[in-house]
Amino acid sequence: MKVRVTVTLKAGVLDPQGKAIEGALKGLGFAGVEGARQGKIIDLILAETSADAARATVTDMCEKLLANTVIENYHIDILG
Template sequence: MKARVVVTLKSGVLDPQGKAIEGALSALGFSGVEAARQGRVIDLDLAETDPAAARARVAEMCEKLLANTVIESYAIEIAA
């Protein structure tokens, strides 16, 4: 089973990398980008076969290691 975790900064938390991306896009002539926020994607291959159990296990991983839940939020996608 495969899991994808998308970790992003919570709204209200300053995102200097997002601001740099925003500025670089503007400098390259890409107009109309009002804001950019960056994050990271973590792909996991799991031995688990039950989607609910896999989601619970990955959520535990996020809470303990993969995301700083004080300033970051995460979304989990599970695929067979």
């Protein structure tokens, strides 16, 4: 089963990487950029065949390793 985890910074958390991207885009002439935030995705392949069980397992993974829940949100998409 393929699962995509999307990890994004919570609102209000400073994002220097996003700011750097925004600055670089403006430097390249893209004047209409009003904001940029960077996050990450983790694509997992699991032996699990049940979507519910996979979601439960991946939630556990996120809490324990994949996301820092103090400053980050995570979202789980079961891709099948």
